[in-house]
Amino acid sequence: MQHTPATKRATPFWRDERFLQLLGQALFLIAVFGFAWIIINNMRTGLQKQGMTLGFSFISGIAGFDIAELPIVYSRSSTYLQAYTVGLLNTLIVSGIGIFFSTILGVILGVARLSKNFLINRLAALYLELMRNMSLLVFLIFWYQGLFLKLPKIKEAIIWFDSVYWTNRGIGIPWGIPTASYPTFQLFLLSGIFLALIVFFSLQAYAKRTGRAPLTSLWSALAFTVVAIVGWLVLPLKPLELSIPFANGLNLSGGKIFSPEFMALTSGLVLYTAAFIGEVVRSGILAVSNGQVEAARALGLNRFQTLRLVVFPQALRVIVPPLTSQYLNLTKNSSLAVAIGYPDMFYVSNTIINQSGRAVEMIAVVMLTYLTFSLITSLFMNWYNAKIKLVER
């Protein structure tokens, strides 16, 4: 086995490992692009043969249909684009509220699952197993038809404290209606946020300088609340007027009315996703080794401090990446709204496809929108993950 210079020189390029690797990658790229080209070309030829053209000019046509849940002004004479925007905002509302509440419920469930109290522990385990092994679609339909549609009629509404209405037309709760002084009050709120930020950053600087850790978030929240309360008391006309729902003919009026579809979808998504988040939280807490807790206790930290300063920051590193997936799941699962008639983006797009016949364009838009949601959520969570991860020196 002698490597003479002569044989080395003779190594042909097709036996050169670097060349072969490059070739492999090039071939793969060609295959991928070729496949994509075939698919797109196929669609184009198919549409041509059907005499259809692609284009987005239809989006400014009159929609002609009504939508039940309207975060913005919309009527039957609005355009398809406005209809789509309504759906988009509804999806964002459901996802935002869903993520917020499922996180809270998920953390509670995760902690409860680790509780030493037998009853709490077992109940949490039962809930988690039940939810995680259920089909979300089945659950949503059950939740909608079995619970929210079974609520009494308007005339026989269940009323709590003369102000919360439970009916099959929706759930009405008291709500603040902005009055003339509301814009001024908004200024107070803004300065409250500003003050809270100042408090937050100066306390952080203080903590860095002295090594003592004050309750930064608590103090800043307090600063904001104080400014808000002062604003409320100073203004002669109250910025918000309390409106209490009441039965008005065939529907509820006043207050804030949540439709059965919205309630079923949001609460269904929260209950379902919280189960998964609960498991994520549990795994995160269990990933922090017991030695850390013992060390913290030996240093004289109390239980709460141990949890807040030692366990939780370390658990977060394990929790955040799978938590991101759960947030993405929740957002994408909101498209199941179509099964219970809540006008989210997918649902409205379906209607647009039907009334305009533009299936390819609308499906492309829907896919792009979900992709954008997912990428933005991922970017934010990756940034957060990078921020909290172990700083290695």
Next chain:
Amino acid sequence: MRKSLLFVSLLVVASMLLAACGAPAASEAPAEAAATEAAAPAPAQTVLEVTVPGYGETLKAVQERGKVVCGVNAQVPGFGFVDSAGVFSGFDVDFCRALAAGIFGDPDAVEFRALTSSERFTALQAGEIDVLSRNTTWTLTRDTELTGNFVHTMFYDGQGMMVAADSGFTTLKDLEGGTICVQTGTTTELNLADVMAAEGISYTPAVFEDSNATLAAYAEGRCDAITTDKSGLVSNRASLPDPAAHVIMDVTMSKEPLGPMVRHGDDQWFDIVQWTAFALFTAEEYGITSANVDDVKASATDPNIMRLLGTEPGMGAKLGLSEEWAYNIIKLVGNYEELYNRSLGPDTPTFIPRGFNSLYTDGGLLYAPPFR
């Protein structure tokens, strides 16, 4: 050595491309492909053939397949309904059977595709079905932008509104502030918005994906009223637990001409579907039924009837069908009246008086051009 390796790598390129192109491309000889597609492989020839027919192609495809693929409703008893045994029945379904009887002499040479209202046009556009016979309303937009052609109205309908009998509602104005259940992707949804806007009535739509979900929500009391074509309401009411507790308001919100639809581009197929409808009308007009068609055929002296039944040949060939086509339709499926009574007649739970859907001789709108 060097040459053979180059050849091998070309083979790899070719086989990867072939794998990517899927089954249709695989029929080409790989060696030949490798030889010809050397440097710049051009997959243009391997594009999947989309079988959207031009003139005459639909009939050819149907005959090769041995059956008509027909898009129908599966949830509206009387028009299109599938029972627990998987058997389709209803007025629109029978029209498909008549079409198959005309083409094949066999009313069962049909494959039914159950479609929701939001799937139907895409299925037709994509060539999944040959004809859409699914209580579909004829409108300008659908006739043009959805790249289909409505063939002829088989059922003249109008949109109505059903409410609970004890609600006491009699006019649309009574529904002020109410919630109305409606199915998505329908003209009904658009008419509802139009009519309510015109009358200045505010309402909340509760919109569902299929007619079962819409009816279930109404039955649960989610809505004060449910709206769809009156024919649909009759069939909806029949499937409610207590039909007598619901009334269909005496309000007609729109014209709803329902009929079969075919794709743009194949006029021969359009003609076949259209004259199947006319054969049904004409048979009723001349009093020819599935029971007496043989006697009529044997004894007919009226040239109109002889041309219809093929004893005087020529008509079938012009459609690209056998001369017996109309005879087969009448013999195996019946005339318009038989179709109607089987699904919507007085003996059915979904009885709808014939109204406009009578022959022009009886004051209705059914009028077939002459068979000549």
